Amino acid sequence: MIERWGGTMLMNEADFYNSDTTAEMVKILNEGFERSGAVIKAHMERQPEVVATIPFGPKILGTRKRWKDQALESRCITEVMHETEREDILPVLTYKFRERQQKLRNKLLMFRFKNYHKIDEGKIEDLWPEFREMKLDRRLIQATIGFSVLFWQDEEMFKRFKKFLKKQQKELKEERAASFDGGIVKAIYELRDIPHTTPGDIADHMEEEQNYKEVSHQKIGKHLKRLGLKTKAKKIGGKTERAIPNDKKQIQRVFKRYIPDYEIGQEELQ
Known part of the structure; x- marks a missing residue:
């Protein structure tokens, strides 16, 4: 599905309790965070023929807890969600919410159309010194430096992103220490x-x-x-x-x- 349709894969309740399913999904997610990754499996009907699929692409995963697989966790940008205290958000979302949601999607899509050719992958080389100064894990840099190319020109946004990465680094290290x-x-x-x-x-x-x-x-x-x-x-x-x-x-x-x-x-x- 990822290879065929592209786009962003949204997976809610991504806590896998079946060990076979977990191993399968972890492999897809670990390989799918960079363009050169591939998942190779034996064909179910025409063995020993093998099938290679490309799992590369952005993914949004909703889980109840962090991944046990540290390699996968280090490839993720984790945001711990909390119950909202805002009174203007109803506990049950109505059609008005979905209408606003669609408008926002359309704006984001238009933003992509307008800025698609402005993204310069080569900017990663210029950003590398800044990431290196933060003394982040190389895996965390690898997973995020490409993302930062999207907004590096926005000084305030980039500053907030670096602050977030330092927090992410601290949490990863504390988890390892425990x-x-x-x-x-x-x-x-x-x-x-x-x-x-x-x-x-x-x-x-x-x-x-x-x-x-x-x-x-x-x-x-x-x-x-x-x-x-x-x-x-x-x-x-x-x-x-x-x-x-x-x-x-x-x-x-x-x-x-x-x-x-x-x-x-x-x-x-x-």
């Missing part, structure tokens, strides 16, 4: 004075300081790999144990991603 991986990174940071930090050290610290229950060394090891902190065998106290290598660049990269700035010294970020 995750299990975030707990591991926090433990590594708090144990940073230990010469060789082992999965056992991290597990014990998380149980003692973060109130986690029965954290196994094996589980910590698996999550460390996901974080790009693959352990290596070392001689520690006369015994051979696996410990995090002293790769300062990679460790600091993980700190930046998972630890809010107010918890980390500036010297750790440089």
Whole structure:
């Protein structure tokens, strides 16, 4: 449908509880945020023939909570909606609302017709320094810098958009910090004075300081790999144990991603 009709896909109640459906939709949404993405599947009737579909295009998703898939969440511009307190909006919308809605749609469509050829994709190169100065995640920049090309000339709008992105960045980092991986990174940071930090050290610290229950060394090891902190065998106290290598660049990269700035010294970020 996306490939055939284009336009903006509106999906309300986009909370998928069936695991197969969730995996399918997450794949479409993850691949569909940039032009080069594609979803390749085996043809249902003519196997082993494969079918490639192009899911690229703008999408508006209404959900009750954030996505569990962090890769997908980082590709979204999230706005948390609240119940309105305006008395001029009826609890049941009438035909008058739909008429005003149609007028607004028509105005927006006319705006697109008038400005379609004014959009310069090459402006992204000029905007890149401003985005870089905000120290946003590259994924967040990737998902939003193209959108900002639409209104970069409106100084006030662009200022508001940058403020929104900083808020989005803060929320993403706080969510990561609250995750299990975030707990591991926090433990590594708090144990940073230990010469060789082992999965056992991290597990014990998380149980003692973060109130986690029965954290196994094996589980910590698996999550460390996901974080790009693959352990290596070392001689520690006369015994051979696996410990995090002293790769300062990679460790600091993980700190930046998972630890809010107010918890980390500036010297750790440089």
